[in-house]
Amino acid sequence: MYDAVFTERLDTPAVVLVNEGFGFDARSAASGKGMPGVRVVPETVPCECTVPDRISNGVRLVIDDLVAAMTTPLTDDERSPAPREAERTDGIVFRGDLGEVQQFAYRRGWTDGLPIIPPTEEAVREMLAGTDLPPDHLVGRMVPRLGRVTVAKIAVNAVMAGALPTYMPLLVAGVEALLDPRAQFGTWEVSTGSWAPFWIVSGPIREQLRVNGGTGALSPGDMANAAIGRAMGLIVKNLGGARKGLEDMGVLGNPGKYTMVVAENEEAIPEGWDPLHVQQGFARDESCLTVSFPNTYLQIWPYGSDDRGIIRAIGANMVPRWRQLTLLLPPGHAQALADGGWTKAEVASYLYEHARVPAHRTPEFWGTPGPMQRGRPPFNAEDSVALLRSPDALRIAVVGGPGTFMGLAYGSGGWVTRPVALPSRWESLVRRYRGLVPNHVRY
Amino acid sequence: MGGVYEVLSPWAEVDPVPLEGIRPRPPDLRGRRIGLFHNGKVAAAPILDAVETELRERFEGLTFARFGRRDNLEVAETADRGRYEQWVREVDAVVLAVGD
Numbered sequence: 001m002y003d004a005v006f007t008e009r010l011d012t013p014a015v016v017l018v019n020e021g022f023g024f025d026a027r028s029a030a031s032g033k034g035m036p037g038v039r040v041v042p043e044t045v046p047c048e049c050t051v052p053d054r055i056s057n058g059v060r061l062v063i064d065d066l067v068a069a070m071t072t073p074l075t076d077d078e079r080s081p082a083p084r085e086a087e088r089t090d091g092i093v094f095r096g097d098l099g100e101v102q103q104f105a106y107r108r109g110w111t112d113g114l115p116i117i118p119p120t121e122e123a124v125r126e127m128l129a130g131t132d133l134p135p136d137h138l139v140g141r142m143v144p145r146l147g148r149v150t151v152a153k154i155a156v157n158a159v160m161a162g163a164l165p166t167y168m169p170l171l172v173a174g175v176e177a178l179l180d181p182r183a184q185f186g187t188w189e190v191s192t193g194s195w196a197p198f199w200i201v202s203g204p205i206r207e208q209l210r211v212n213g214g215t216g217a218l219s220p221g222d223m224a225n226a227a228i229g230r231a232m233g234l235i236v237k238n239l240g241g242a243r244k245g246l247e248d249m250g251v252l253g254n255p256g257k258y259t260m261v262v263a264e265n266e267e268a269i270p271e272g273w274d275p276l277h278v279q280q281g282f283a284r285d286e287s288c289l290t291v292s293f294p295n296t297y298l299q300i301w302p303y304g305s306d307d308r309g310i311i312r313a314i315g316a317n318m319v320p321r322w323r324q325l326t327l328l329l330p331p332g333h334a335q336a337l338a339d340g341g342w343t344k345a346e347v348a349s350y351l352y353e354h355a356r357v358p359a360h361r362t363p364e365f366w367g368t369p370g371p372m373q374r375g376r377p378p379f380n381a382e383d384s385v386a387l388l389r390s391p392d393a394l395r396i397a398v399v400g401g402p403g404t405f406m407g408l409a410y411g412s413g414g415w416v417t418r419p420v421a422l423p424s425r426w427e428s429l430v431r432r433y434r435g436l437v438p439n440h441v442r443y
Numbered sequence: 444m445g446g447v448y449e450v451l452s453p454w455a456e457v458d459p460v461p462l463e464g465i466r467p468r469p470p471d472l473r474g475r476r477i478g479l480f481h482n483g484k485v486a487a488a489p490i491l492d493a494v495e496t497e498l499r500e501r502f503e504g505l506t507f508a509r510f511g512r513r514d515n516l517e518v519a520e521t522a523d524r525g526r527y528e529q530w531v532r533e534v535d536a537v538v539l540a541v542g543d
Binding site for chain 1: 446
């Protein structure tokens with residue numbers, strides 16, 4: 001739809017053919033871009049159909065609608081849309097007990113399905129202690145709705161998610177990362193591919209906030225890992241306006257959209273290896289947040305505990321079709337690779353060169369344009385084809401605890417890293433909240 | 444369930460920007476040059492093949508121009524922006540197919 005809006009702005013009429021299941025999404029996208037009247041022709045061709053007869057039949061059924069969309073004179077509203085009614089979202093919007101608040105927020109479509117912490121003025125005020133930015137500071141406008149992402153609204157969503165005020169700097173950095181054009185967030189957040197933002201926290205803030213990068217980093221149980229990702233999910237929904245089944249058209253969805261946050265286990269990074277944020281161009285002692293968009297997470301074990309066994313298992317378990325890969329190495333495997341003389345960059349280069357499959361395992365060989373975007377399709381079925389687009393299509397993060405499993409998070413786009421700006425009273429804030437830890441009983 | 448909570452809205456405000464209208468349509472497609480745009484999705488280009496076939500049967504003198512992308516990123520945000528702007532200038536209307 002964005003391309004249709006762009007075309008109309010180039011003073012040329014545009015009409016979009018979309019599957020009928022995407023009509024609402026298409027209109028939201030056009031409206032978000034300020035051009036609600038873009039003409040959409042819903043059709044019944046199955047999504048990503050490869051059957052010529054079904055395509056031609058589907059088009060034939062709507063060709064009169066298409067011609068009408070291309071030639072019918074504009075209505076007054078299409079020519080000059082009525083201004084949007086100003087929507088005030090400040091002030092108290094509901095009063096009720098805890099159960100009534102839950103039901104109100106859920107009915108309004110503001111939650112992720114889980115109960116929320118009521119965002120009262122007092123709770124939001126406390127949340128705002130986590131930043132020096134004024135509440136009305138505009139971090140940016142988030143697609144598809146182009147909602148105004150102010151610091152105050154970030155704080156409201158953070159309260160709802162159960163975040164602590166000390167998470168605010170990361171949430172602001174997270175919004176900045178999503179709004180960075182390199183993240184291509186507008187594509188991944190609503191795509192049928194159900195890409196989930198995967199947040200990797202680096203630098204001193206990991207330890208200050210107790211973001212887990214060790215055992216079970218991706219499992220529930222850590223407040224920071226849970227609430228930071230959850231808050232970002234609510235921000236995307238409530239400030240960006242990307243709602244499941246309306247604008248977010250992920251076919252299957254993704255549990256990672258609840259939360260997918262880890263710290264890199266920097267203390268366990270082998271000597272001579274750089275943490276992810278250093279590879280991304282930041283100083284080692286700088287706190288940073290990196291986002292990427294995987295939709296698949298595969299856990300594998302090595303074919304041996306030495307460097308060869310680890311590399312062979314990674315290469316043999318890589319699969320075609322994805323644009324990028326975040327490799328999550330537990331500390332033991334990272335050390336084994338380092339002991340074998342490997343650096344992160346050498347692992348990536350080696351896998352680019354040697355992780356290959358016969359061409360018939362790639363979509364391009366079968367005439368389907370694949371996300372690898374190869375310039376030319378492979379010629380012979382048995383031609384050897386690389387599984388990485390380039391060495392730069394792989395990043396390694398050392399994550400996890402003792403044990404042998406490692407993770408392959410396959411995604412789209414790249415990795416965008418933002419530095420985290422800390423408020424002036426950061427140390428005292430950290431002291432205030434840092435003692436909040438679970439004390440599990442032994443049994 | 445305990446006390447009463449007065450809660451704020453998590454929903455964003457949007458700027459009161461003036462909305463834009465769409466461009467006037469040609470009254471008839473005869474003799475027009477139609478741009479056919481497809482993104483990288485597998486059904487998009489074949490859908491446009493079918494559109495071209497159907498329109499040719501209905502209108503005399505139609506000509507077509509294609510613009511295809513190998514991904515579904517917003518064209519204005521890619522290196523193809525300038526090439527797309529030039530292409531749009533050479534057509535009378537654009538049909539976009541996205542394969543979904």
